[in-house]
Amino acid sequence: MHGITIDQAMVSVPESPPQPLRAAILAWYDAHARRLPWRVSPAARAAGSRADPYRVWLSEVMLQQTTVAHATPYFVAFSRRWPTVEALAAADEAELMAAWAGLGYYARARNLIACARKVAGQLGGVFPDQEADLRALPGVGGYTAAAITAIAFDQPANVLDANIERVVARLFAVEAPLPAAKAELAQLAQGLVGPERPGDWAQALMDLGALVCTPAAPACERCPAAGACRARRLGPETYPRRSPKAARPRRHGAAFLLLNEDEVALVRRPPKGLLGGMLALPTSEWRARPWADAEAVAEAPAAADWRAAGEIDHVFTHFALTLRVFRAEGDWPEAIWTPLAGLEAMPSVFLKAARVGLLAQPQLL
DNA sequence: CATCCGTGGAA
DNA sequence: TTTCCAAGGAT
Known part of the structure; x- marks a missing residue:
């Protein structure tokens, strides 16, 4: 095939649409989607x-910064339990947050129900088919609005996710590092968009990035765009360039596992911020300095015979957390008493802490 | 433009 | 073990 030439690739945007390249990528998608x-x-x-716009929207929100493998079972569960946007709009918010537990970025769940x-309520149950109107919905940013426009409504849109950023950065050997290079990548990606099959085009580039043009060890020999790829001879795995990331500090905290019969005392976290709105174990403050046991127990939600029951490590986006787990039996009227089976309504960090605390006393399992 | 916001699989 | 990073959005 004859893709774009080097001369064309050297300018910021190709003069003429690289139609053979598009056709090759779409043909690859037809065979390998x-x-x-x-x-x-x-x-x-x-x-x-x-595609059903509701399902496209739901999947796109779940897939924000989330792998397909992780999001898929959540999508299946949500689409079965709430098959329409009306059903989701009528959902109990606590049940929805519980169903989202473990998927992370919990503001997405809060925005999901607000958007539904x-x-x-205001749009007659019909998702907008214009990118600007989609962009105005809670939790729908530039990427998601473009993706819904292309995938659900098959209208041309400049869909630019991390996969497509990588494909484009390699195709044009973009030397500017992310995230500053995003505008340049968007311009280059826009130059590739054509009138044919907009939804398939977006998904083709995403699948190409996920299956062939992978972050490490890309399979260039199977790539339909290899002939046009400037990075192929320059070390494709070194693109996109990235600015150095800030170091991740460590914080320390204590989590309290208060048991009453076979129930656990939980709390509802504040509606915004880290893990906002989610069920959780009560904890101390999370700070840079480790907690001594006696000091930590003074932060417990109720007076009880607290015993150290283990420790967990958990990594968030911008800090790592070491959580010492303390366990006791007792009462606490303000708690949300929850049976063991209900603990999976908590974010992973607390589920991990609860498991460690319970395993220290196996008869409670 | 920078920061905050989760999680888990892969290397 | 550490590091990377994934169908990003809100502020």
Whole structure:
């Protein structure tokens, strides 16, 4: 195939649309597209099937900064339990937050229900088909609005996710580091978008990035764009360049596992901020300096015979946390008493701490 | 533009 | 073990 030439690639945006390159990538997608629960296959789309905007939106929100493998079971559970935007709008908020537990970035769940209520209540249950209107919905940013426009409505949009950033950075050997290079990558990606099959085009580039043009050890020999790729001879795995990341500090805290019969005392975290709105174990403050046991127990939510019951490490986006776990039996009227089976409604960090604390006393399992 | 916001699989 | 990073958004 003859893709774009070096001369074309040297300018910021190719003068003419690289149609053979697009055709090669779409043909690759027809043969190798991933089959995903929220996706209409290229064959089905060619036969006239259209994606359900609700399912496209739900999947896109779940996939924000989240791997397909991690998000998929959540998508299956959510779409079965709340099959329409009206159903999701009517969901009990605590149940929705519990169902989201473990998926992370919990502001997404808060925005999810806010968005569903806006669409169901003010927009007649119909998702907007214009990018600017989608962009105005809670939790829908530039990427997600473009993705819904392309995938659900099959309208041209400049979809730029981490996969496409990587593909474009390699195709044009972009030397500027992310995240500053994002505008340049967006311009280059826009130059590739054509009028044909906008939804398949976006998903083709994402699948190409996920299956072939991978972060490490890209399979260039299987790439339909290899002939046009400037980075292929320059070390494709070194693109995109990235600015150095800030070091991740460590914080220390104590978590308290208060048991009463076979129930655990939980709290609801404040509605915003880290793990906002989620069920949680009561904890001390999380600070830079480690806690001595006696000092930590003074922070416990109720007076009891607290015993050290282990320690966990957990990594958040911008800090690492060491959590010492203390366990006791007792009462605490203000608690949200929850049976052991209900602990999975908590974010992973607390589930991890609860498991450590319970395993220190196996008869409670 | 910088910071905050989760999680877990892979290397 | 550490490091990277994934279908980003809000402020």
